[in-house]
Amino acid sequence: MISIQVSLRPQSPVAVHPLLPEQKLTTSAQAITTEQVIANFLASNEHQGKFGSIRSIYMNDGTRVAFVGTGNIDKLNLQKLRSLASKTAQKLNKNNIETADVYLTELEVAGVNLADKVQAIAEGIWLGLYTFDNYQTKEKDKQTKLSSINIVIHGDESKAKQALAAAKAIAAGTIFARNLGNHPGNVCTPEYLGEQASSLAHPKLKTTVMDKAAIEKAGFTALLAVNQGSNKEPRFIIMEYRGADNDDAPIALVGKGLTFDAGGISIKPASQMDEMKFDMCGSAAVLGIFKAVIEMNLPINLLGVIPSTENLLGGAAYKPGDIITTYKGLTIEILNTDAEGRVILSDALAYAAEQKPAEIIDFATLTGACVVALGGQATGLMGTSDAIKQSLITSGQKTHDRVWEMPMFEEYQEQIDSKIADIKNTGGREAGTITAACFLSRFVDDIPWAHLDIAGTAWNMKGTDISPVGGATGAGVRLIVDYLQQKVQ
Known part of the structure; x- marks a missing residue:
């Protein structure tokens, strides 16, 4: 920078x-x-x-x-x-x-x-x-490059410097998220995500990275089911930032950490499958937010929860028709192994709800249907709390990290009811983004909750003025940091 x-x-x-x-x-x-x-x-x-x-x-x-x-x-x-x-x-x-x-x-x-x-x-x-050229072996361009800029102002220099410090932290968090998303799947593995979470060391932050043995002991069985097809161990990451009084309930941020998603037995088409390295951008957003909050020293309590695995096609891979039991105890009928993000999030959301946070916000590259509905211009927003949703809309307008609300009428819940298990992991083609959110809603209890489907905004193959061509955008970081700032002002 x-x-x-x-x-x-x-x-x-x-x-x-x-x-x-x-x-x-x-x-x-x-x-x-x-x-x-x-x-x-x-x-x-x-x-x-x-x-x-x-x-x-x-x-x-x-x-x-x-x-x-x-x-x-x-x-x-x-x-x-x-x-x-x-x-x-x-x-x-x-x-x-x-x-x-x-x-x-x-x-x-x-x-x-x-x-x-x-x-x-x-x-x-x-x-x-921002550029990402970590894997280019050609000699880097040695011509003189821009090294410093002075923003000339007329006004309160103290407030301007505070704004600059906030911008630097937010940009650093966004770039951290972008870098994680841009690394290939053979580098950014669940283990690597755990290492990156641990790298955000701070006196106010406690980070726990569970390996497979710890995950089995804790009972995160839905995560383990998705992980069965991969020879790389899963990780379950818990981050606790205490910037406010210990008695204040934290805001929980939950991020989908699929470091590569081939679709499992319900394999994806070969075209653009390489982009499925971006399927962990929900977890990248959570880590980027934590980095920014730490650097800004925000007086707020946060809980971060990231379930991470690959979704591949090994001999032990979970199959369509399987029924799995989640951390919460609910059973899921698997109709499509490519609807795995919601499966691993079920364990993470249930764990987060168990900690009794003030609210839960989750981030996931969850549905192709959201891309069809909104393209790359806005993140899909659903949830149970009108207050959270309205505040996210306001922050989205300010940051241009925009969200657009979709309905969650009670009738949509019927589409995920299963005849042989408690729920099924897909409600079919109709309202696919909404029924995926309905699935997640079964795991948050009565905690105020918002779901952000960043499938269309997490990466941009065309690029924008502030995001390079063909890379991760860091979607969600600027949005949520502004949302958190409004809470502590």
């Missing part, structure tokens, strides 16, 4: 100013229009104001001034500001500029204060510059 700072004064020989449509400039840039070279530049440039376009010139004193187009300022919001900062940093990096002052906080965004703008700009820079 490059160095970013905020200050009231410029620090660099390169200055980046916003350029609004019709050659309009913000306050700091207006002060330099008396320079003839600037006036000539503005008069001759045809593409001024186009969103993300950058044009630069050298001044007579050897300094450099760049103008970045803002597009229609009526549509400017925090996400546009993140994107603009990302595009700016990428262009500076491409042009071998080592350091620059940016004046993007001078842009007016309705309903947004200086701290919000600083956080958005910093997030955009850090996330926009």
Whole structure:
């Protein structure tokens, strides 16, 4: 991560100013229009104001001034500001500029204060510059790269620095989640996930990583059933962060940790099966959130629960038609071994509910049906608590890590009732995302609960302004950290 700072004064020989449509400039840039070279530049440039376009010139004193187009300022919001900062940093990096002052906080965004703008700009820079090239053996590009950015502000420097620190922690958590998702399945195994969870050492954090023997002793039998087809041991990860009073019930975060999902006996099509290394992005989100919360030292109690395994086709693999017993004691009729995420989550949710948290939020790349319904633009949201759901919607709008609620009418529950067991692990094609959530709801008791289906948002093969092509996005991290921040403010 490059160095970013905020200050009231410029620090660099390169200055980046916003350029609004019709050659309009913000306050700091207006002060330099008396320079003839600037006036000539503005008069001759045809593409001024186009969103993300950058044009630069050298001044007579050897300094450099760049103008970045803002597009229609009526549509400017925090996400546009993140994107603009990302595009700016990428262009500076491409042009071998080592350091620059940016004046993007001078842009007016309705309903947004200086701290919000600083956080958005910093997030955009850090996330926009993210790359994952760990497995490329070719010699790395040695040309000069962007090393530092100074965000020039006009206002409360103390609050701006606090916002920058929050942005750094959130970006670090998001990048941590992205890296986990981007590692291949032969590297990011259940054991590796356990090691990464243990790496988040902190005085307020206790981490327990159960191996197969401990899992068997604890009775997480649904996780063990899915694991039968793999020769790699499962892991059951428990994380307890105590940032508030010990008497305060924690918020439980539960993440699906399928480090590779071939579908088991109900094998997936070969096309794009390689992307099933991303099936652990729910667990990556939980770990990324914990990393951010630790770095921010949030005064809140959290419980993290991650069941992790592969879903493969070994001779001992569980089969369609099998009936398995869960940690909670409920029995499941297995109709499709590729509906395994909800099976392992049943043990994790039941364990989390047993700890009596204040609420439970789970994250899972759970259903292809959610991708069909929402594409990659929003995470599916379901649950039993209107208060949690509304707060998640609000945080999603602010962070652009968006969610969209789907109904959970009582009638949907009938689709997962089994004639020979308590429930079955798929309710059929109709309302597949919703019936998967209905399945999970049987394991949370009366604890307020929300389910986030990130199947469409956890990775993006096309890429976005703040997320690279063909990689994990870190979906859920920025959403939940903002959600937690609102609880402690």
